[in-house]
Amino acid sequence: MTRDLICVSCPLGCPITVELSENGEVIKVTGNTCKRGEKYAISECTNPVRVLTSTMKVNGGSLPVIPVKTSAPIPKDKMFDCMKAINNEVVDAPVKIGDVLICNVCDTGADIIATNEL
Numbered sequence: 001m002t003r004d005l006i007c008v009s010c011p012l013g014c015p016i017t018v019e020l021s022e023n024g025e026v027i028k029v030t031g032n033t034c035k036r037g038e039k040y041a042i043s044e045c046t047n048p049v050r051v052l053t054s055t056m057k058v059n060g061g062s063l064p065v066i067p068v069k070t071s072a073p074i075p076k077d078k079m080f081d082c083m084k085a086i087n088n089e090v091v092d093a094p095v096k097i098g099d100v101l102i103c104n105v106c107d108t109g110a111d112i113i114a115t116n117e118l
């Protein structure tokens with residue numbers, strides 16, 4: 001079986017085709033024009049990850065929420081749990097850019113960090 005992807009590792013957006021075995025192992029990657037594309041395609045087919053961006057509630061700030069993101073890409077299948085963890089948290093102002101608001105969110109190894117000040 002094959003899977004068609006668009007590489008998102010740089011703005012060129014190369015179309016990539018990944019040939020997979022019946023048990024999902026990557027056999028061949030074509031269409032990429034550099035090694036980053038191959039790495040992206042293999043990761044996307046075996047362990048897809050994303051940076052999660054969201055907002056978190058704030059007590060005592062000039063706005064009710066602050067924008068946040070994960071400090072590193074997390075597995076796609078952990079996105080929902082991480083969103084729940086963010087939604088259950090309320091942080092006290094003041095908050096600075098880069099403050100760690102949740103450490104090792106859902107055991108992903110990534111932190112939830114503030115991307116603005118409040």
Ligand code: SF4
Nearest residue numbers: 007010013014033037
């Ligand atoms: S394969 Fe390489 S050149 Fe093509 S989009 Fe991905 S990173 Fe960019």
